[in-house]
Amino acid sequence: MMSDWIHRKKTKPINVGEVLVGGDNPISVQSMTNTNTCDVMSTVKQINLLKAAGADIVRVSVPGFDEASAFKEIRNAVNIPLVADIHFDYKIALEVADTADCLRINPGNIGKESKVQEVISAANHNNIPIRVGVNAGSLEKDLQKKYGEPNADALVESALRHVEILDKYNFENYKMSLKASNIEMTVEAYRKISNIISQPLHLGITEAGSFRAGTVKSSIGVGMLLSEGIGDTIRISLASDPVDEIKVGWDILKSLNIRSRGVKIIACPSCSRQNFNVIDVVNELEDRFEDISEDIEVAIIGCYVNGPGESKAADIGITGANPNNLLYVDGSPDKKISNDNLVQEIEEKVREKLSLRNSKNIIARS
Numbered sequence: 001m002m003s004d005w006i007h008r009k010k011t012k013p014i015n016v017g018e019v020l021v022g023g024d025n026p027i028s029v030q031s032m033t034n035t036n037t038c039d040v041m042s043t044v045k046q047i048n049l050l051k052a053a054g055a056d057i058v059r060v061s062v063p064g065f066d067e068a069s070a071f072k073e074i075r076n077a078v079n080i081p082l083v084a085d086i087h088f089d090y091k092i093a094l095e096v097a098d099t100a101d102c103l104r105i106n107p108g109n110i111g112k113e114s115k116v117q118e119v120i121s122a123a124n125h126n127n128i129p130i131r132v133g134v135n136a137g138s139l140e141k142d143l144q145k146k147y148g149e150p151n152a153d154a155l156v157e158s159a160l161r162h163v164e165i166l167d168k169y170n171f172e173n174y175k176m177s178l179k180a181s182n183i184e185m186t187v188e189a190y191r192k193i194s195n196i197i198s199q200p201l202h203l204g205i206t207e208a209g210s211f212r213a214g215t216v217k218s219s220i221g222v223g224m225l226l227s228e229g230i231g232d233t234i235r236i237s238l239a240s241d242p243v244d245e246i247k248v249g250w251d252i253l254k255s256l257n258i259r260s261r262g263v264k265i266i267a268c269p270s271c272s273r274q275n276f277n278v279i280d281v282v283n284e285l286e287d288r289f290e291d292i293s294e295d296i297e298v299a300i301i302g303c304y305v306n307g308p309g310e311s312k313a314a315d316i317g318i319t320g321a322n323p324n325n326l327l328y329v330d331g332s333p334d335k336k337i338s339n340d341n342l343v344q345e346i347e348e349k350v351r352e353k354l355s356l357r358n359s360k361n362i363i364a365r366s
Contacts, residue, residue: 006258008229011200014129014173017081017101019056021175021233022200026259027226028056028233029249030202031242032085037067037074044077046242051080053246054261054293057233059083059104068095075099083131090115097122104131107162108138116162120171129173130166134158135206136180150180152188159193174199175232179206183221190225200232211240215248219255226256263289263350266299266310274302275320276339284343294354298346299328316350318342329353 013023021028031050035042037060047058062071062084075082084100086093090110093103103123110116123130136150139158147154155178166174176199178189186205194201205221208214218236225231234252236245253259265285270278282300299317301307311317311328319326324336329349337345 006227006229006256009194010198011232012172012198014175014200016057016083016129019081021057025232027231027253029054029246029253030057030059030083030233030235031055031245031249032059032061032235034242037061037063038070040070040073040077043070043074047074047078047080047082049243050246051078053243054250055080055246057081057083057101059085059235061085062092062096063087064089065092065095068092071096072099086110090119093119094122097126097128100128102129102131104133106133106135106138107158108135108140113165116165117169120166120169123173124171127173129175130171131175131177131202132159132162132166133202134162134176134178136182136185137207150185152178152185152192155180155185155189156192156196160196163197172199175202176200177202177204179204179237181205181207181209181217183217183224186221187224190230191228194230201230202233202235203231204235204237206237208237209239211238211244214238214240218248219252223252223256226252226258260295262292262295264295264297265289266297266301266314268301268303268306268310270302273305273320275322275325276302276342278302278320281318281343281346285346288343288347289350292350292354294357296350296354298350300346315353316346318346 011022013020013025019028033043033046035046037043050058058080060071060082062068071084081101083102083104084096085104087106088109134155139150139154143154143158159176159178178193180186203222203225205218208217222234234249236248238245250261254264265282267282268278278300297314299310299314301310302320304319304321307319311319312331317328324338327334327337
């Protein structure tokens with residue numbers, strides 16, 4: 001599912017475990033665990049929650065050798081590609097290269113070329129990619145001095161230094177990120193690097209902030225780039241539950257008609273004309289639909305101004321009316337529903353439609 005108005009740049013696809021990133025492959029959604037990596041049970045639990053929420057790839061911080069040992073246990077306990085996040089000590093990357101599905105290293109703190117070369121050799125030996133992650137907050141000291149403060153050119157120069165090393169050792173199995181907490185800087189850096197390299201780009205506004213503020217910043221920055229056809233995988237960095245990062249990531253993709261998962265609710269903002277409490281209905285339905293991963297569009301419109309039009313365009317729609325609301329299925333009026341049983345009736349109709357759709361798909365495949 002890709003918008004006709006978005007012309008995505010073709011990049012060289014890489015494998016992160018079983019997930020293909022780049023090329024014509026779907027834009028993948030990532031998050032990162034925030035548990036203590038040495039707490040294997042808690043980390044595995046969080047990874048499984050992220051997967052259930054729709055994560056395609058999960059990144060795990062591996063700051064030391066104890067965490068590297070735990071990472072190996074974690075990898076064996078989950079069924080989703082894991083990226084090992086490495087900073088400062090390249091030897092930790094060598095330790096987990098036989099287990100990770102991707103190695104993330106930071107040019108600003110990983111060290112000299114000889115260390116990067118060893119990481120490249122380990123990645124080559126284990127046939128896994130590297131993610132070169134440039135951050136405005138951890139640029140090399142000489143670049144900080146040269147530019148005075150982080151900017152897009154500094155991010156790109158840092159990235160290209162690393163690309164030069166990768167090219168020197170004929171290593172093309174990598175993806176790139178250039179992140180800042182500033183939207184303008186991030187967008188400009190990605191635009192520039194996109195015109196220089198053909199490898200996949202990992203998008204994100206780093207340290208975006210709290211759930212609300214970070215969602216707004218990420219939606220603007222990541223949304224701008226995706227709408228320009230830039231980006232192959234995304235991570236929404238929020239000071240919130242990592243599951244929220246996955247939900248917001250999917251909402252961005254769904255809003256741009258790039259990729260869809262689960263129930264897409266179209267809802268009016270509500271006003272005094274509403275014939276039922278739209279906000280309460282939408283919130284309760286979102287909670288009830290958490291387990292649904294199939295694509296379906298549901299319109300919740302409180303009155304008869306826009307209700308019929310939106311309801312007819314959705315798979316399932318409800319239009320507020322007095323004395324009874326009107327339920328639409330596949331664009332046609334289905335039945336009238338009172339406010340008393342509104343949420344339950346909508347949920348039942350959505351699940352009934354999905355069950356019927358799945359049954360038809362099974363018959364078609366048999």
